Amino acid sequence: MPRESLTILQDKLDYVFQNSDLLAQAFRHASITSPTQQSYERLEFLGDRLLGLGVAELLYKAYPKDSEGELAQRHSPLVSSETLVKIALEWELQNFIQAETENFSRNRPSVLADGVEALLAVVYLESGLQDVQKIIARFWDPLVQEMVNAPKDPKSAVQEWAHLHKKPAPFYELVKRSGPDHNPLFFVKISIDKNLQATAEGPSLKQAEKRAAQTLLKELS
Numbered sequence: 001m002p003r004e005s006l007t008i009l010q011d012k013l014d015y016v017f018q019n020s021d022l023l024a025q026a027f028r029h030a031s032i033t034s035p036t037q038q039s040y041e042r043l044e045f046l047g048d049r050l051l052g053l054g055v056a057e058l059l060y061k062a063y064p065k066d067s068e069g070e071l072a073q074r075h076s077p078l079v080s081s082e083t084l085v086k087i088a089l090e091w092e093l094q095n096f097i098q099a100e101t102e103n104f105s106r107n108r109p110s111v112l113a114d115g116v117e118a119l120l121a122v123v124y125l126e127s128g129l130q131d132v133q134k135i136i137a138r139f140w141d142p143l144v145q146e147m148v149n150a151p152k153d154p155k156s157a158v159q160e161w162a163h164l165h166k167k168p169a170p171f172y173e174l175v176k177r178s179g180p181d182h183n184p185l186f187f188v189k190i191s192i193d194k195n196l197q198a199t200a201e202g203p204s205l206k207q208a209e210k211r212a213a214q215t216l217l218k219e220l221s
Contacts (some may be wrong), residue, residue, distance in 0.1 A: 005095045012091055013119075013135050018126045026118035029099035029111060030182035040118035041182070047117030048079075050124055054136035055079055058144045070150040077151055078143055081207055084113035087139055091116070108183060110203035154213035158190070161220055167192050170216075172209050175199065188212045196220070 010016050017023045022043075030039040055078045059071050066074070077083060088094070093115040124132045152160075158170050169192075176187040188208035189199045198216035202208035 005092060009091055009093075009096075013123075014138070015123060015127075015131060015135060017122065019122070022122050022125060024098075026122050027093075027096040027098050027115060029097060031100035031180075032098060039182070040114060043118035043121040044114045045121075046124065047119065047121035050120050050129070050132050051079055051117055051136065054120075054133050055140055055144075057133070058137060058141055062141075062144050063150075066150065073150040073153060074144070074147050076153060078140060078147075080210075081110055081113045081203060083143070084116045085109045088112035088116050090139070091119075093119075108203075111183070154210050154217055157217055158192075158213045158220075161217075162192050167196070170213070172212065174205065174208075190216050192216075 006017075025038055026040050026043050028037060028039050030041060033039045052075070055075055056071070059066070059074050059078075063071065063074070089112065093112050097111055097115055099111065120132050120135065123135060155170070162168065162170055171191045173189045173191070174186065175189050177184055178187070179185045183203075185201055185203065186205045186208040187199065187201045188205065188211075189197060190209070190212040191197045196216065196219075198212050198219060200208055200211035200215050202211050
C-alpha cells in the first residue's frame, strides 16, 4: 500500500486508520483471497448499511417537509454505484485495490464503489458510528444540498411515461449474465414496444434494470 497515497487519503477523510490488517482487507478483492486473508466483501456488507443510515439522516434533517416516498427517491441515487464510484475516484481508491490484475478496478468500477463501503466499515469498527457519520457528512452533504427537487426513480419515470402515452407497461428482460460469482455482470433489455427499447449492464440485476431505464428515458426525451 503506497504510504504517500495513504497519507493523502487520510487527509481527505480527516481520519487516521489504526488497524493495518483491517485496512488491507478493505482493499483486497475476492480474486486474490486465501484461507488466511479475507476479501472486503464482509466489510462492504457492513459499510453499505452504514452509508444507507448516514445518508438517510442527512436527508431527514435537510428536507423536513419531504414525505417518506420523496426521501426514498432522494436516497437511492445518493447511495448508487455511480455516486460511490465518483467518491472513490475523489479518494483515489484505484491506487489501493488489490486484485488479480493491476488495472482490475479501472475495468470494473463497481469494485471502487465496494471499496468506499468497505472503508466506512473499517472506520466504524475502529472508532464507531460518529466518525463514520462525519465522513459521510463531509462528502455526501454537498450532494444532498444540491438535490433541490426529489428525483424520480428511472423505472418509475418510464412507467409513468408509458401510462401517459397509453403504451404497454415496460418489460425488463435479462439478456445475459457473465463473470464470476464474486463479480458478476448483468445485461438487461427494457422494452415498451418494438420501437422503444434500450439495453444496459450493471453489477446487479437491479442496477442493470435501472441503467436500462435511464438509457430509454434519454431517448424518450
